[in-house]
Amino acid sequence: MRNLYFKKDSERGVNGTYNWLVDEVGELGDELRKGTDKEATEKEFADVIAWLVSLANLMEIDLERAALNKYNNKCPKCQQTPCRCPF
């Protein structure tokens, strides 16, 4: 994703890239509400993850490491697997 888009992402900046992410999350929501086309839904998931990765690249954050640091097979709130938080 960095090879593909980092130059453009840098030119667009963090705010612009975040706004694209929000738009894509909206499109994913539209597709989920329709709920008829699994392939289209997959593509919307792909777009959301692509923009999230773009944004993480701009912030010099390793998304996989961030996720594993917080959620390493244990709920960060209740510390249990599976999560047993009371909500």
Next chain:
Amino acid sequence: MRNLYFKKDSERGVNGTYNWLVDEVGELGDELRKGTDKEATEKEFADVIAWLVSLANLMEIDLERAALNKYNNKCPKCQQTPCRCPF
């Protein structure tokens, strides 16, 4: 993520899980606007990816495969690396 949250995610359903994702994207935006605390920003990225994975699990979509299918080191629009789309 499936081990941790699938049962709760199932009970919450697709709409409820999507709404959590939207909230987390908002929190990430707040943290990016503050722009002061890299560790807090990483945690917000982790939350967004966690909810996105939860939602994909509910839809029985493999997020990594979806991303690779659409963005396999080539822009899906212009078919070039790096992307040379005119926008």
